[in-house]
Amino acid sequence: MVAASPVEREVWRLLADVPDPEIPILNVIELGVVRYVRDEQERGIAVGVSPTYTGCPATEVIQASIKARLQNAGFSTVHVDTVLAPPWTSDWLTESAREKLREYGIAPPAESVDSPRRLWSEPTVSCPRCSSKQTERVSEFASTPCKALYRCTSCLEPFEYFKCI
Amino acid sequence: MEATSAASDVLRRYALTIGDTSLILAQRLGEWIGHAPALEEDLALANIALDLLGQARYLLSHAAQLQGGGTEDDLAFLRDPQDFLNLSLVEQPNGDFGETIVRQFLIDAWQLELFERLQQSSEPKLAELAAKAIKETRYHFRFSSGWMVRLGDGTEESHRRVQTALDALWRFTHEMFVASPVEQEAAALGIGPDPASLAAGWASRVEEVLQEATLKRPADVAYSWHGKRGQHSEHLSRLLAEMQIMQRTYPGAQW
Numbered sequence: 001m002v003a004a005s006p007v008e009r010e011v012w013r014l015l016a017d018v019p020d021p022e023i024p025i026l027n028v029i030e031l032g033v034v035r036y037v038r039d040e041q042e043r044g045i046a047v048g049v050s051p052t053y054t055g056c057p058a059t060e061v062i063q064a065s066i067k068a069r070l071q072n073a074g075f076s077t078v079h080v081d082t083v084l085a086p087p088w089t090s091d092w093l094t095e096s097a098r099e100k101l102r103e104y105g106i107a108p109p110a111e112s113v114d115s116p117r118r119l120w121s122e123p124t125v126s127c128p129r130c131s132s133k134q135t136e137r138v139s140e141f142a143s144t145p146c147k148a149l150y151r152c153t154s155c156l157e158p159f160e161y162f163k164c165i
Numbered sequence: 166m167e168a169t170s171a172a173s174d175v176l177r178r179y180a181l182t183i184g185d186t187s188l189i190l191a192q193r194l195g196e197w198i199g200h201a202p203a204l205e206e207d208l209a210l211a212n213i214a215l216d217l218l219g220q221a222r223y224l225l226s227h228a229a230q231l232q233g234g235g236t237e238d239d240l241a242f243l244r245d246p247q248d249f250l251n252l253s254l255v256e257q258p259n260g261d262f263g264e265t266i267v268r269q270f271l272i273d274a275w276q277l278e279l280f281e282r283l284q285q286s287s288e289p290k291l292a293e294l295a296a297k298a299i300k301e302t303r304y305h306f307r308f309s310s311g312w313m314v315r316l317g318d319g320t321e322e323s324h325r326r327v328q329t330a331l332d333a334l335w336r337f338t339h340e341m342f343v344a345s346p347v348e349q350e351a352a353a354l355g356i357g358p359d360p361a362s363l364a365a366g367w368a369s370r371v372e373e374v375l376q377e378a379t380l381k382r383p384a385d386v387a388y389s390w391h392g393k394r395g396q397h398s399e400h401l402s403r404l405l406a407e408m409q410i411m412q413r414t415y416p417g418a419q420w
Contacts, residue, residue: 054297055219084223085293087300139205140308141212145301149205165300 004037011037011045011070018069021061022144025104028062032092035083044077045070050088053145053165089113090146090164102128107135107150107161125161127152137161172354176288177231178250179351181240182393183279184224185251188241189401190272191217192408193259202262209308213269216301223294242412246401250347253392254337256401263316263323264330270309271334274370275341276302278363287355310374317378328380335383337390341367345393 004012015034020026028034028049035048047066051059063080070078090109093101098108110123125135132154139149147160194214201207225237255272259265280302283295316323342364344352351357375382390396411418 051219051297053216053219053301054223054294055215055217057215084297085289087293087297089300139209140304140311141205141209143208145212145215149208163304165304 005039007039007045008037010073011039011047011075014069014073015047015066018062018065021058021065022146023101023104023106025100026093026097028066030094030097030100032094032097033062033088043079045075046079046081048081048083050083052088056145058144090162093162101162105129105159106147107159109162109164111164113164123164125150127155127157128159129157130155135159173231175347175350175354176356177228178347179357180224180228180231180291182250182345182347183283183357184221184228185249186255186272187217188221188225189249189251189404190255190269191215191221192404193255193257194265194269196259197265206262210265213305213308216298216305220294220298227290238412242409246397246405247395249392249397249401249405250345250395251392251401252337252340253390253398254334254340256392256397256404257334257337258400260330261326263326264334266309266312266316267327267330267334269305270313270374271338271371273302273306273309274367275338275363277306277370278366279358281366282358282363286357291356306370313374313380314378317375317380324379327378331375331380332383336386336388339386339388340390340392343389345391348393 012029012034015037016027016029018028020028020031023031031052033050033052035050036046037048038046040046047070049059049063049066059082063082066080067078091113093108101108105128107125107128110125122137124133125137126133127135127150130152132152134153135150136153137148138151138158141147142149142160146162146165148163149158150161151158191214194210194217197210198207198214201210221241222237225240229235229237229240252272254268257268259268277299280295280299284292284299286292286295313327316327318324342360344360348357348360352359372382390398392401
């Protein structure tokens with residue numbers, strides 16, 4: 001692995017200003033979608049970005065926001081590459097992202113995707129408001145592709161859960 | 166050189182074969198938006214449609230690149246029905262919620278088998294997509310299986326409706342496992358699996374859920390539909406009429 005050049009480090013720093021359009025408390029680095037930053041002589045700056053879900057409409061907004069942020073900072077030629085492999089996983093959310101999600105009212109992924117029991121048994125999802133483990137799934141799907149809908153049976157509040165994928 | 170271009174043409178048509186199935190099913194599921202029995206189900210069907218649309222966009226973009234001109238949009242909005250290579254099952258009308266769930270369940274089980282195998286494709290682009298899509302398909306299958314059990318093992322009325330839907334749609338499943346000329350060529354080149362090899366895995370997934378749902382597996386029908394060869398029912402023409410009208414009427418129109 002080649003150490004990041006000063007230019008590449010500057011780009012990483014700028015990317016921390018680019019929010020996820022659907023969960024704006026997270027930036028694209030915390031979401032784990034930025035795969036590489038390369039200062040390529042002929043192409044200019046190349047940023048590799050992975051979609052969270054294949055059809056997620058936020059992907060295009062993220063790509064446009066990255067271009068806009070870097071161009072505003074004076075990088076005239078910016079390419080955003082879509083990187084599919086290896087596929088994005090919720091394991092790539094950073095630790096700070098998990099904490100921010102909880103504060104925002106979204107329960108972070110309850111376990112690693114490597115857990116073999118993942119899809120066939122229900123993970124215990126804690127309520128992001130009262131921390132109770134007495135919760136139940138209302139629906140596999142919610143307002144964005146990456147979340148499911150839950151309800152806390154202790155404080156009775158509904159909440160969204162960031163799915164393990 | 167000629168061998169290369171022949172292989173790239175097989176790849177193009179194979180990408181359309183699986184991409185069109187995702188696209189047409191996405192459009193069908195989109196018809197439910199605002200009409201599903203409950204908000205949660207509305208969101209679920211829309212989310213599944215979105216994942217399928219993502220698959221279709223990726224595959225159609227790739228096909229457009231291989232044909233050396235045009236875009237994913239041209240392929241989606243400007244092709245005629247006979248140029249679509251989707252499975253006949255996905256163009257069938259939504260019917261009631263139970264019928265939509267049965268169709269979804271049969272396709273989800275098939276996509277699981279397909280994507281499992283497609284990860285070993287000799288074509289990196291397809292292998293990458295399969296690795297990505299299978300994670301989403303597991304969620305789709307869990308959703309549709311859950312509803313199969315709830316409806317099948319539910320009330321007398323829900324059981325009757327889902328069994329009727331299963332009986333009506335079963336005859337379209339044979340096509341999943343009979344290779345079209347494109348799939349035969351793709352299998353020979355290692356691009357995609359031989360469809361027949363997906364049958365056993367599909368049947369065992371399906372039967373396990375049917376049993377729990379107290380539903381009867383209908384008798385197999387030897388007749389095969391040929392959506393994958395471009396021979397479609399009139400349902401596809403009507404679906405495309407709605408899907409394509411904006412681009413056909415105002416070519417190049419954008420949001």
